[in-house]
Amino acid sequence: MSRGQPPEFLPSSAGTAYVIRAGRLIDPETGTATSDQYISVKDGRIVEIGPNVAPSVGVETIDLSAFSVLPGLVDAHNHLALTYKKFPENDVYYYTYIQDSTAIRAIQAVSNGMQMLSSGFTVVRDLGNNALYVDSALRIAIEQGWVPGPTIINSGIIIGGTGGQFHPTPEMARYHSIVYPEYLEADTPDEIVKAVRQNVLFGAKVIKIMVDSQPYPYTVEDMKLFVKEAANAGGLKVAGHVQTEEGARRAIEAGIWSIEHDVALNDELHKLMAQKGIWRVGTETPFTEYSSTQEEFDRRVVRMKSAYANGVKMAFSTDADYYVPGMSRGQVVIDFLKTWKAAGIPSKEILKIMTTNGCKVSDIYGKRGPLKPGFPADIIAVNGNPLEEIDSLRNVSFVMKDGLVFKRDGVMTPERFLHGGPVNGWRIW
Ligand SMILES: [Zn+2]
Secondary structure, three states: OOOOOOOOOOOOOOOOEEEEEEEEEEEOOOOEEEEEEEEEEEOOEEEEEEOOOOOOOOOEEEEEEEEEEEEOEEEEEEOOOOOEOOOOOOOOHHHHHHHOOHHHHHHHHHHHHHHHHHOOEEEEEEOOOOOOOHHHHHHHHHHHOOOOOOEEEEOOOEEEOOOOOOOOOHHHHHHOOOOHHHEEEOOOHHHHHHHHHHHHHOOOOOEEEEOOOOOOOOOHHHHHHHHHHHHHOOOOOEEEEOOOHHHHHHHHHHOOOEEEOOOOOOHHHHHHHHHHOOEEEOOOOOOEOOEOOHHHHHHHHHHHHHHHHOOOOEEOOOOEOEOOOOOOHHHHHHOOHHHHHHOOOOHHHHHHHHHHHHHHHOOOOOOOOOOOOOOEOOEEEEOOOOOOOHHHHHOEEEEEEOOEEEEEOOEEOHHHHOOOOOOOOOOOO
């Protein structure tokens, strides 16, 4: 057990054992499936997978013989502690920061995390705009064993030049009293180092920067310093919000880990990203009655096709940070399948992007995600075959996280995740 990390074997999962009978076991990495398989799970981890796993005495068998069984899904860009609304703020999130306290947003984040888990998302990369380190608190609460939720890879406060992503009034900028928990200002090399260290100190697992949201974008040298300082702090990676072509070009040259959002990307930039192995976390909002426009969507689909054709490393990602009446956060997220389908990407490729690629961009692939012995049992089940029809992911009926059953027969069963103390240890931060 390294410093500040959850123990390898979680006490909250200790003593539990299940055998899962899978009608169709899917390996998203190879895009293949095998029928009639058994997965034995003990103490939160997968022990054995095969057609003839011997049932041990007293171990419960979970019968998923009528289902496809597969690894949990990943949303590589979400904001669990931000939920702006049509009413009262007219979806202007600037106002959400004024009316929702850090405390209420922390409670929203717990709920949003559970909603994501219920939709099969066992990993969420949570990239800022989470008030005063709500994302760290949520990750820690989940890892310590207070509440159920996905594995969180969180950024802490987004780092940007003066003003961050916003155009605050001079009053706000001067007193740093409103809006400011959302952005950590770093304009000079010293400030960049300091900001990275502050985020690491307060629990960030990835560094998120605003590359070019002000008329004074970060330079290539600035971003190289971010990359160096993040690497120095336990090997963290740098995710860059990019909205201009020039910003993208600089970010690619600096060798950041991932470009967040697709708006600035084009065929030429995709070629450069593919060459350098930079992740594309496109947050491709679909056109629906509650989001985007046909024109925006058409351009987005063209960009996605270009990225796919150029072999860019792509992640399923949403930027979900709003409320749609009648939909859970998980349902808002899974609706992004519309964009991937419109781009003509085959179901089995989308599934690989949502699982294998998600764990890779989250930089946890060697520790979590694939269904194989020794790995945490993060397992979901759906009706139908997502290798052929990706929309079958819209109906997740079973979710296991760290070897504990979170959802069964379409109903959340969170009891085993709730504890009256930090059952996995309080030295997790
Ligand atoms: Zn975002």
